[in-house]
Amino acid sequence: MANRTHKSSTSKKGASPPTEDDAAPLNSSESVEKIMSAIELLGTKMDTQTAALSQEIASIRQELHTTVSSLQSANSQNTKRIDDLEQSATEWSSTVMTLETTVKRLQSEVCGLTEKCLDLESRSRRQNIRLIGIEEGKEENNPRQFCAAALKEILDLEDTPRLDRGHRSLAPKPRDGERPRPFIIRVHHGDVKDRILRISSQKKQLFYKEKRTLWT
Template identity: 75%
Template sequence: MTSRQQKASANSAASKKGASSRTDSVEKIMTAIELLGTKMYTQTAALRQEIVSIRQELQTTSSLQSANAQNTKRNDDLEQSSTEWSMALETTVKRLQSEVCSLSEKCLDLEGRSRRQNIRLIGIAGGEEGRDLRQFCATVLKEVSDLEDTPRLDRSHRTLAPKPKEGERPRPFIIRVHHGDMKTAFSARRRRCSTRRSVFTSSPTLPQKWLSSGRLLRRESGSFKT
């Protein structure tokens, strides 16, 4: 072979070798591109799934925000209502306190007035009065006060103390006279007999069993209290 032929043959072999090398490079590049595309597709699918999850979470968050806003509004309304109720209740309580104080004063006044016509009769042993306490006390008061008529009594009863034992001081009578002037008359009679501790014991018509009890109708230091 001549030198030209050898050179041409070498060039041809080099060309074939270069073409083969380029083909291999292209195939490698295509393979890499396919792998990259597959990875990108996989990652894109994962990203899409995450985006869907985020959207769902955002929707849930929006619902929670809406519910929270409603609860906040309800709480504000309840707070406003409770404030109004508290103010109204405070006003009502103050009014009721004022009314209670006024009623208490009236009750005390009425209680005091109801006791103005009360007298206390002490020293009469239990069982002496019989069944009709009011008539018994009226008779005693008539005798000890030297009255022409039997005084009118609204009620008569012994005090609520425990029943005394034998030898103990008997429970006094609480008597309410119907007319206030009768109490005045009893008080005047007591003052006239104030020199003695036991008053009205000089009444000639008073039964002796009453006189021996120790006795009737004194105020504070005696047996008759008005």
């Protein structure tokens, strides 16, 4: 018994304490677990960030698609409007050219008609004479007949001259005491008009109802 006890104590005394090499495997295993846990956590975060980034990119793409579609629609409408405006401008240009040609032709016609009117007016006035000095109202309702009778009486003509027109000038009717408006008389025959002027020029003074008259 004593020997066993001695051996046992001897064996206990001879046993060496555990070294760092004996504890290393346990520490390495824990480190690996921590690293793996960190990697898994990092992977989870990366997946979360990737999903969020993908969602944001998809949202941006959708917004861009909507914006581009809207711009394309607006561009199509503007293109159609521009085409319509170009077509309208072409049509209006043709219309304006046609109108310019028409206006030039009408201007030429108006110039010709104006010259003809001036010529006709001048011709119509060639047989006109003016009788000045007869009181207002003497002609009553038939100034042409009155002028014919007045010519015969004033100039001592054998026949009553044929007149186309006989009327007062278009000036406003004068008030009492003011100078009467002249008569505008158009003689039908030119030779009769010349004879009237010749006789009136031969006489120094012309009177109607004892009032002096003038011829022009």
